[in-house]
Amino acid sequence: MSEAAIMASDSLWRKLRSEAQRTAKADPVFGKAVAGAVLAHDDFAAALADLIGQRLGSNAAERARFTCFARDAFGGEPDLIEAASRDLLAIARRDPVVAGLLPPLLHYKGYLALQAWRVSNWLWRHHHRDAALLFQNEASNLLQVSIHPAASIGSAVYLDHATGIVIGANVVIGDDVTILQSVSIGRSSELPARSPRIGRGVFIGAGASILGDISIGDLAKIGAGTVVTRDIPAGCTAVGNPARLTNCPEAASAA
Structure with missing residues (x-):
C-alpha cells in the first residue's frame, strides 16, 4: 500500500471512530454494539475482520475462523484495506440517504459481502480454494450475495441493496x-x-x-x-x- 493510501485509510478510521464515539454517547443502548464493532479495535483492518467473522460465523468457533482468515488476508495484502476504504467512501458519495461512514459499515450487507469476497479472492489466489469457496457459500446463504472467488473486482464498487446478486467465476x-x-x-x-x-x-x-x-x-x-x-x-x-x-x-x- 502506498504512503498516500495508508494516510487515506488512517483518515477514514479516525472518521469512523469519531462517528462511533458520537453514536455511543447519543444512544447508550446501541452504543454497546458500536463499541464492540469499532471502538474496541486498533485499526480499520481489525474492525473489518471482526465484522466479517461476526456476520458469517454461526457459532463462536466459526466466527473465530472467519475472522482469522480475514486478518490473514488483510495482513498479507494491505491493498485490500485500501480497496475496502474506497468501497466505503463510494457508498457515502453515491447513496443520498447515507449520513456518514458508520451506517454502511455496520448495516449494508452489500458492503460486507464485497469485503468477504475480497478475502475469498485472496484465499483463492493463495491456493486455499476450499476456504475461499466456504466464504462464498456462507455469504450466499446469509447475505444473499454470491460472488465466485475467481472473479476480479476493482475498488469503489457499490452493491446497492444487494439481495440476489450473482457474479460468476x-x-x-x-x-x-x-x-x-x-x-x-x-x-x-x-x-x-x-x-x-x-x-x-x-x-x-x-x-x-x-x-x-x-x-x-x-x-x-x-x-x-x-x-x-x-x-x-x-x-x-x-x-x-x-x-x-x-x-x-x-x-x-x-x-
Missing part, C-alpha cells in the same frame, strides 16, 4: 461500478464459456442479466431488467430484452 468488474439487487453476471450456455468484462463507472440496474463473452464499456448504463448478451459501447445505455442501445455518445453511435 472469471467475471471482471472495473472501478467505480454500481450494481443493484437481483443482478446476474456470468457465463452463457454457449461455448466457449467465457465471462463478461464490466468497465469503469458502469451502472447496472435491478434485475439485469449480463451473460457471455462480452464487454460493457466504461460509463455505460444497464437498465433494470435488461438482458445483455452482446457488447455495449462506452457511455451507452442498454434497455430491454434483448438489450437495445439508447443515449449513446456520437462516436459510439457512429461505430
